[in-house]
Amino acid sequence: xxxxxxxxxxxxxxxxxxxxxxxxxxxxxxxxxxxxxxxxxxxxxxxxxxxxxxxxxxxxxxxxxxxxxxxxxxxxxxxxxxxxxxxxxxxxxxxxxxxxxxxxxxxxxxxxxxxxxxxxxxxxxxxxxxxxxxxxxxxxxxxxxxxxxxxxxxxxxxxxxxxxxxxxxxxxxxxxxxxxxxxxxxxxxxxxxxxxxxxxxxxxxxxxxxxxxxxxxxxxxxxxxxxxxxxxxxxxxxxxxxxxxxxxxxxxxxxxxxxxxxxxxxxxxxxxxxxxxxxxxxxxxxxxxxxxxxxxxxxxxxxxxxxxxxxxxxxxxxxxxxxxxxxxxxxxxxxxxxxxxxxxxxxxxxxxxxxxxxxxxxxxxxxxxxxxxxxxxxxxxxxxxxxxxxxxxxxxxxxxxxxxxxxxxxxxxxxxxxxxxxxxxxxxxxxxxxxxxxxxxxxxxxxxxxxxxxxxxxxxxxxxxxxxxxxxxxxxxxxxxxxxxxxxxxxxxxxxxxxxxxxxxxxxxxxxxxxxxxxxxxxxxxxxxxxxxxxxxxxxxxxxxxxxxxxxxxxxxxxxxxxxxxxxxxxxxxxxxxxxxxxxxxxxxxxxxxxxxxxxxxxxxxxxxxxxxxxxxxxxxxxxxxxxxxxxxxxxxxxxxxxxxxxxxxxxxxxxxxxxxxxxxxxxxxxxxxxxxxxxxxxxxx
Numbered sequence: 001x002x003x004x005x006x007x008x009x010x011x012x013x014x015x016x017x018x019x020x021x022x023x024x025x026x027x028x029x030x031x032x033x034x035x036x037x038x039x040x041x042x043x044x045x046x047x048x049x050x051x052x053x054x055x056x057x058x059x060x061x062x063x064x065x066x067x068x069x070x071x072x073x074x075x076x077x078x079x080x081x082x083x084x085x086x087x088x089x090x091x092x093x094x095x096x097x098x099x100x101x102x103x104x105x106x107x108x109x110x111x112x113x114x115x116x117x118x119x120x121x122x123x124x125x126x127x128x129x130x131x132x133x134x135x136x137x138x139x140x141x142x143x144x145x146x147x148x149x150x151x152x153x154x155x156x157x158x159x160x161x162x163x164x165x166x167x168x169x170x171x172x173x174x175x176x177x178x179x180x181x182x183x184x185x186x187x188x189x190x191x192x193x194x195x196x197x198x199x200x201x202x203x204x205x206x207x208x209x210x211x212x213x214x215x216x217x218x219x220x221x222x223x224x225x226x227x228x229x230x231x232x233x234x235x236x237x238x239x240x241x242x243x244x245x246x247x248x249x250x251x252x253x254x255x256x257x258x259x260x261x262x263x264x265x266x267x268x269x270x271x272x273x274x275x276x277x278x279x280x281x282x283x284x285x286x287x288x289x290x291x292x293x294x295x296x297x298x299x300x301x302x303x304x305x306x307x308x309x310x311x312x313x314x315x316x317x318x319x320x321x322x323x324x325x326x327x328x329x330x331x332x333x334x335x336x337x338x339x340x341x342x343x344x345x346x347x348x349x350x351x352x353x354x355x356x357x358x359x360x361x362x363x364x365x366x367x368x369x370x371x372x373x374x375x376x377x378x379x380x381x382x383x384x385x386x387x388x389x390x391x392x393x394x395x396x397x398x399x400x401x402x403x404x405x406x407x408x409x410x411x412x413x414x415x416x417x418x419x420x421x422x423x424x425x426x427x428x429x430x431x432x433x434x435x436x437x438x439x440x441x442x443x444x445x446x447x448x449x450x451x452x453x454x455x456x457x458x459x460x461x462x463x464x465x466x467x468x469x470x471x472x473x474x475x476x477x478x479x480x481x482x483x484x485x486x487x488x489x490x491x492x493x494x495x496x497x498x499x500x501x502x503x504x505x506x507x508x509x510x511x512x513x514x515x516x517x518x519x520x521x522x523x524x525x526x527x528x529x530x531x532x533x534x535x536x537x538x539x540x541x542x543x544x545x546x547x548x549x550x551x552x553x554x555x556x557x558x559x560x561x562x563x564x565x566x567x568x569x570x571x572x573x574x575x576x577x578x579x580x581x582x583x584x585x586x587x588x589x590x591x592x593x594x595x596x597x598x599x600x601x602x603x604x605x606x607x608x609x610x611x612x613x614x615x616x617x618x619x620x621x622x623x624x625x626x627x628x629x630x631x632x633x634x635x636x637x638x639x640x641x642x643x644x645x646x647x648x649x650x651x652x653x654x655x656x657x658x659x660x661x662x663x664x665x666x667x668x669x670x671x672x673x674x675x676x677x678x679x680x681x682x683x684x685x686x
Contacts, residue, residue, distance in 0.1 A: 021046040021106040022099035029100070034110050037090065039082035046106075052088075053080040065106060068094035077113070089117035139236040144220070146194065146230060149173070157237065162209030179205035179213050186218075197222055197230055203244065206237070215244035257331040259309055260316035268330035268338055275328075275342050276383055276390040286383040287344035288393050289354065290401040291319075294375040294409040296335035297527065307372075314365045315374060322360045325353070338397075347414040350380045354412045377404040381415040399423045426481040432466075433482025437491045441467045444499050445669035448678070449518070449640060449662045452654045457682060459515035461552070461662060462500045463669045464492070489524035494534065501538050503672045508544070512679040518550040518581060526553070526566045536576055550579035552604070567598055574599040581640065585628060595635060602660075603632045607643025610663070613652055626656045633657055 017034030024047040030040055038049065053061050057079060064074045073095035082088050090110045097107030140160070143152040149171035158168060161177045168176070178186055182204035193200035199221045205213040220235030255267035263271070272288070279286040293299075293315060300308040312335065319329050319337060328340040344350060357378075364371035379400025387393035396415040402423065404413040413419075436442050446460040466474045482488045500519055507514050525531045539546050551573055553566075574580055581602040582595070595603075605628050612621035625641070632639035641653050644663030653661060667678070 017110040017112075019108050019110070020097055020099065021049075021108065022101075022103060023105075024050065034108075037082070037088065037110055037112055039084040039086065041083075044083060048083075052083065053078060064092075064094050068106060069096055069104065071096055077117075079117070087114060087118070088112075089114045139238045141234070141236045144233040144235065146233075160208060161206060177206045179207065181205075190220075193220065193222075203240070214239060214241040216240060260313055260331050262316050262320075262337075263328060263330040265330070265332045268328065268332060268340070271328050271330075271340060272390045272394065275340055276393065279342065279383055284342070285344050285346075285385065286393070287339075287341035287350050287380060288383070288397040289339040289341065289350060289378055289380045290397045291337040291339070291376050291378045292401060292405060293335040294377055294405070299372075311365065311372065311374065315361075315376070318360055318365075318374075319357070322357050323353070344382060346385070347380065347382065350382070351412060351414065354378050354380070358410075358412070375410045377401060377409050378412040379404050379415065380412070386415045396420065402426075429479045429481035430485045430488055433479040433485075433488045433492060436466050436479065437488070437495050440495075442492065442495050442499070443467060443473075443671065444496060444503065445473075445671055446503075446675045447662060447669040448667040448675075449515070449660050450666045452641075452650065452658050452661045457515060457679070458660060459517060459550070460675065461518040462496065462520075464496060464520075465669070483522050483524070486524040486527065489522045490528060493522055493525045493531075497534065497538060501542050501544070503675075504544055504548075505542050506672070507676060507679065510676065510680075512676060513682075514675070514679060516548050516550050516579060518552050518579075520552045520583070523566075526569055529569070532569060532572055532576065535573070535578065546577035547579060550581050550602070552581045552583040554583045570598045574601075581638075595631075595637075600637060602638035602640055603628065604640045604642055605629075605658075607663075610641055610643040610649055610653075611645075613649050622652065625653070629653070629656045629658050 017031055017037050019028050019030035019034045019038075021028050025045055027043045028040075028046055028049065030038065035041070038044075038052075050058075050061070060076065061078060064076045067074050073093065075091060075093045077089070078092045079087075079089050089112075091113055092111075093109040095107050097105045099105040140154050140157040142150055142154070142157070144150045148169075150169050150173050153165070153168050153173075158165060161168070163173075163176055167173060174186060175183065186202055186204050189200045189202040192198070199219065201217070201219045203215060203217050206216045207213055217238045217240045218235065219238075220233050222230045223232045223234060225231050255264060255270075256262065257264045275286050278284070293311070296308065296311070299311055312331070315335075316329075316331060316337070319339070323329055323339060325341060326343070328338075330338045330340070332338055341350065341353075358376070361374050361376060365374045379397050379402065381387055381393050381396035381400060383390075383393045386396050396419075399419045400413045400415040403419050404411040407413065443465050444462045445465045446462055448457045449459045449461060450456060451458050464476045466476070466479060468474055476483075482492065496519065500517060504514065504517060521531070535549065535551075536546065539549055551570075553570065570580055579601045580599060581604055582598075582600045583604045584606040585603045605625060609621040609625050609628075613625060614620060614622065629639050638660060639658050640660040640662060641649075641658050642662040644650050644653065644661045644665045646665065649663075650661060650665055670678075
């Protein structure tokens with residue numbers, strides 16, 4: 001028979017605690033180690049111990065007890081709590097034994113596994129955390145090495161791209177999913193990373209299981225051993241499709257015109273620089289065509305900006321449909337468009353292209369159910385034939401465009417060196433005009449208008465003069481181009497009006513009678529409805545009757561599509577009480593039409609006809625002058641002859657019934673002080 005003391009010592013050395021349970025209701029018999037494991041300081045029963053077992057394994061424990069009592073020993077893992085509530089994990093060996101009274105009992109050996117099981121549980125929780133980190137993260141990790149390529153991918157990745165694992169692994173796995181256009185970039189990126197051992201980061205399109213492509217970001221980082229050798233590559237693939245689409249949309253919006261969808265000035269400048277550099281490197285040519293819609297501002301003024309926008313969109317469509325060569329068609333702003341033509345042969349090729357475009361534009365465009373005539377002007381330059389760099393190419397094409405518009409619009413011109421000098425003079429005139437306004441170098445001179453019957457002064461015409469930096473008085477011709485620049489021309493008109501009305505107030509305060517004052521209005525002023533408001537506010541503010549101010553207009557304000565607006569403004573001026581005089585009468589193409597359509601008070605016979613009276617210049621204009629006078633009389637208009645320099649001219653005009661004269665014979669243009677002296681003398685003689 002086995003020695004119980006020896007057995008107990010052996011169990012203790014093995015780290016085992018033992019206990020004997022005669023029945024569920026009886027008190028257990030536990031050795032010291034078992035009592036410590038169970039925290040059983042007091043006597044306890046088998047039923048109390050069974051209640052400490054984790055409920056999830058309760059049935060398993062009951063079955064094991066029955067098996068052991070039937071004579072078949074069993075070892076199971078039991079989790080639960082000690083009598084004082086601490087977590088306990090044990091391996092329990094169950095077998096049939098004898099109670100102290102010789103009856104059957106359950107003999108249990110306990111091996112403490114709490115620390116080990118808690119470590120395993122903690123490790124499992126870490127593994128679970130890492131698993132969910134991978135599964136729930138949008139990034140799809142993969143592993144690769146230098147010899148085999150990709151060795152591991154996630155199940156999610158395989159489902160996403162619709163590949164079997166063996167297809168996705170190795171060096172060629174990506175070839176099954178990459179967009180063909182992106183494959184060279186990926187190969188170059190990965191090749192560089194493998195060669196240099198550096199991380200890589202690349203964007204490309206992956207083919208999905210449904211056949212569509214999505215933008216993905218692939219990144220990889222090397223792991224090295226202690227000697228610095230790469231032992232693994234760890235990377236991930238991340239879906240960035242929506243981000244890339246948003247970037248593409250943002251970039252498109254930054255580089256394209258929202259109205260026409262064409263490249264805007266930013267993208268045009270970028271391509272201009274790129275194509276010019278490419279042409280220079282390859283000894284090629286680059287053509288640039290600049291286009292403007294003719295009279296586009298008139299469309300906005302007359303029909304509204306909505307109609308102007310539709311016209312621009314239609315014009316852009318015509319450009320895209322008719323420019324079939326490899327080209328960049330861009331809208332630079334407003335009604336300004338440009339065409340970049342790489343590899344163009346010469347000016348003749350560009351002219352042919354523009355001719356085809358102009359032919360297409362002859363078909364009226366439809367805007368809001370009505371047909372609208374659309375015309376454009378174009379200028380071109382070629383690199384390196386006309387320019388040595390991108391900036392110069394743009395400048396010279398723009399100069400050619402200006403010359404085309406200045407020559408009558410609806411035309412095409414190719415750059416010529418002489419145009420540059422002409423443009424420089426034009427820019428200089430505009431700058432001088434702007435500077436004269438800003439530094440108050442403009443001054444009005446006044447030329448008297450007299451009654452041809454009595455010789456008395458009936459009014460004056462205010463004429464623009466400019467004092468240069470040396471103090472010399474200059475004629476308007478020195479800044480002639482400034483009147484074609486709407487901004488500067490309007491500024492000049494405002495400055496003149498301010499000075500003329502100030503002089504009129506001063507003469508009135510001196511008791512000097514100056515009659516009616518004529519001022520010239522530029523085409524620019526007739527394109528701005530503020531012109532009427534400015535006139536009425538100034539005259540009313542000065543307390544001078546509006547009929548004392550006569551607005552002189554030339555037929556230039558009626559040219560083109562601005563004619564309806566000009567007619568309306570002149571009608572409003574007349575209704576507001578201002579006088580209207582048609583200047584340079586007889587030199588235009590539709591003078592009779594204008595007389596019929598606008599409320600003109602006076603006709604001014606152009607000075608060229610007066611100079612040609614009696615054939616002094618080889619052409620006798622006497623018949624024309626007399627006809628104009630009779631026409632004015634028949635229409636009830638005042639007729640003013642300007643440029644009268646001789647008594648013979650004056651007598652002819654007087655005999656034929658001309659009512660008013662103006663010219664050197666009666667007085668040269670003079671500043672305010674001279675006019676005051678003249679009016680003072682007239683008052684004393686009266």
